[in-house]
Amino acid sequence: MNDAPVTDLELHAYVDDELDAAARARVERHLADHPHDAARVRDWAAQRAALRERFGRLPQEPLPAGWWPTMQAASPVRWWQQRWAAAWLAGVLGLAAGWGAREAWSARTPAALAALPRQAAVAHVVYAPDARRPVEVAQLEPLVAWLSKRMGVGVHAPDLTPDGFELIGGRLLPGRARPVAQFMYQDAGGRRLTLYLTTELPTGTEAGFRFAEEAGVQVMYWVDGAFGYALSSGSLDRAALARLAQTVHRQAAPS
Amino acid sequence: MDPRAQALLACLPRLRRYARALVGDAAQADDLVQDTLERAWTRLHQWRGEGELRAWLFGIMHNVRVDQLRRAPAAVVPLEEAPAEPAQGGDPARWLEWQDLEAAVARLPDEQREVLLLVCVEELRYEEVAQALGVPVGTVMSRLARAREKLRAWRNGARDEPRAGTSLRVVK
Numbered sequence: 134m135n136d137a138p139v140t141d142l143e144l145h146a147y148v149d150d151e152l153d154a155a156a157r158a159r160v161e162r163h164l165a166d167h168p169h170d171a172a173r174v175r176d177w178a179a180q181r182a183a184l185r186e187r188f189g190r191l192p193q194e195p196l197p198a199g200w201w202p203t204m205q206a207a208s209p210v211r212w213w214q215q216r217w218a219a220a221w222l223a224g225v226l227g228l229a230a231g232w233g234a235r236e237a238w239s240a241r242t243p244a245a246l247a248a249l250p251r252q253a254a255v256a257h258v259v260y261a262p263d264a265r266r267p268v269e270v271a272q273l274e275p276l277v278a279w280l281s282k283r284m285g286v287g288v289h290a291p292d293l294t295p296d297g298f299e300l301i302g303g304r305l306l307p308g309r310a311r312p313v314a315q316f317m318y319q320d321a322g323g324r325r326l327t328l329y330l331t332t333e334l335p336t337g338t339e340a341g342f343r344f345a346e347e348a349g350v351q352v353m354y355w356v357d358g359a360f361g362y363a364l365s366s367g368s369l370d371r372a373a374l375a376r377l378a379q380t381v382h383r384q385a386a387p388s
Numbered sequence: 389m390d391p392r393a394q395a396l397l398a399c400l401p402r403l404r405r406y407a408r409a410l411v412g413d414a415a416q417a418d419d420l421v422q423d424t425l426e427r428a429w430t431r432l433h434q435w436r437g438e439g440e441l442r443a444w445l446f447g448i449m450h451n452v453r454v455d456q457l458r459r460a461p462a463a464v465v466p467l468e469e470a471p472a473e474p475a476q477g478g479d480p481a482r483w484l485e486w487q488d489l490e491a492a493v494a495r496l497p498d499e500q501r502e503v504l505l506l507v508c509v510e511e512l513r514y515e516e517v518a519q520a521l522g523v524p525v526g527t528v529m530s531r532l533a534r535a536r537e538k539l540r541a542w543r544n545g546a547r548d549e550p551r552a553g554t555s556l557r558v559v560k
Contacts, residue, residue, distance in 0.1 A: 142529045145536065149507055151514055177536050180543075184493070184508040187486050188409040191401040258397065259425050306430070 139163040144170060148177045245334050246361065250354050253329035253363030254347035256306055256315055261325040261367065276303050280314045286332055286359060290316050291381045298326055298377070308333050328381060329363040342378060344371060353378040357385055395441045396428060402510065403445055409505050410453075412494055420456075424449040443512055447520035450502065457498070492542040500535035503528055 139160055146152050147160045164171040281288045283305050290300055298318035305312050313331040320326075340356040353374050354363035362385075364378050403424060407417035428435075428448050435444050493501060506517045507528075514532075518525040 141533055145529060145533050146514070149514070149532075173540070176540050180536060180539055181508040183485070183489055184504070185511075187489055188405065188493075188505065188509045190405070192404050192408065192414075255396070255429065259429055 139170075144174055145177065148174055148181060246338055246340055246356065249329075249331065249334070249361050249363050250343070250345035250352040251347045252308075252313075252331075253327070253354065253365050254345075254350040254352050256313075256329055257327045257350050257352075257365035257367065260304065260315065261317065261327055261365075280305055283312050284314060284332060285311075288314055288330060289385065291328065291384045293318050293326070293377060293380055296377055296380055297321065324366070324368045326364065326366045326369065326377065329365065331361045331363075332359055334361045342375070342382075344375075355382065357382065360385070396425075396432065396445075399442050399445055400425070402442060403449065406446065406505060406510055407449065409493070409509060410501060420449060420453060423452045423456075427452055440512075440516065442510070443516040443520045446506060446510070446512070447522065450521050453498075488543055489539075492539050495542070496535050496538060500531045500538070503531040504535040504539075507532055 143152070143156065143160055147157065152160065164174060277288055277290050280303060290303065293300070297320045299320070301317050301319050303314060303316040306315055308331055311331075311333055313329060313333065316328040316330070318326040318328070334356055336359070338356050338361070340354075342353060342355045345352045345354065350365050350367050351369065351371060351374055352363050352365045353371075354361065355378070356362070362378075362381060364374060364381060366374055369377075400421070404417065404421050407420045407424075408414055411417045411420060424445065428445055431448070435441060493504070496504065502521065503517060506512045506520065507514070512520070514525050514528050518528045521528070
């Protein structure tokens with residue numbers, strides 16, 4: 134067979150298994166006749182294996198607290214459990230506080246509402262573990278003023294100190310169309326809680342308290358007036374989260 | 389549940405691994421991953437599910453890094469995360485080999501190190517690397533070829549010296 138000369142780049146492509154069968158065969162014929170090139174190819178292949186051996190292990194040590202487990206816990210098959218828990222919880226809350234959960238399980242759930250807990254959970258997972266830089270602006274007054282200005286609507290940062298959580302700051306995140314706000318709270322034990330606040334829900338959306346678990350993060354979410362709220366935590370149980378959600382809801386209610 | 393968000397989270401360990409091999413220092417690498425995630429998360433809607441999410445994320449990390457380097461000119465950062473001392477019964481010769489390899493990788497120009505790691509460690513196709521880095525496939529291949537030849541030259545050189553492993557390391 135009349136082979137065109139084999140180039141260096143083809144030799145590399147051979148090492149990386151980027152050639153089709155014909156090109157591969159051609160390179161192999163070439164290597165059989167060119168021991169110098171064969172030695173280089175062996176070197177590169179050994180290099181490749183060594184790089185993979187040295188750098189190929191996934192980092193074992195945990196990321197800053199809370200990041201890792203929340204990602205591995207993600208399970209796609211829990212929807213019915215969530216449904217059940219959410220319905221149960223909403224029922225309890227609805228009875229206790231008189232908030233109608235009547236709309237909550239309607240099949241007409243707007244897509245934007247269905248997406249809320251996931252967005253909040255992802256925002257929580259991304260930002261909550263950052264020990265050094267959890268927030269963009271840590272001073273309350275400028276933070277709230279800035280968020281309000283950027284969101285184009287008055288934003289209020291709930292006070293959760295009675296429940297043991299201190300506001301440590303917040304940040305503005307891009308939403309689908311408009312910016313959303315995230316407030317971050319921390320308790321004495323270092324557990325973090327984020328409140329995700331969006332104005333992106335269609336007007337007239339109503340929803341009582343709902344519960345979801347997304348990517349291992351527990352989320353309580355609800356709609357109140359123009360705002361969709363989602364309270365996320367990777368470490369609190371549902372009852373604690375529900376209590377905090379009530380605090381937030383109470384403070385948001387027009388007095 | 390949005391599979392894209394799930395997929396993003398699932399990519400984190402590998403992003404972290406790549407960042408470490410790329411910048412050498414674990415803390416800086418995690419900063420890079422953090423910045424990459426922030427940017428990726430805000431652009432997740434732009435990812436259309438064509439091609440692997442991981443390659444898309446590597447591309448974002450590349451851009452983040454380019455921005456960072458533009459702001460603060462690159463210092464050559466030594467790979468501080470040397471593999472643990474050879475364990476009891478471990479092979480000290482292999483440990484020294486690793487030291488050589490790390491030092492050689494750390495000395496490569498950024499653009500070559502990127503390509504080398506993406507192809508050899510992350511096992512991306514040339515096409516994916518080209519897409520991630522925003523360069524033609526031919527550029528990927530020539531950077532890869534240069535990186536490999538340099539590593540080969542350094543390591544062959546090192547082999548001729550009496551245990552030159554440590555002298556090859558980049559000194560802070």
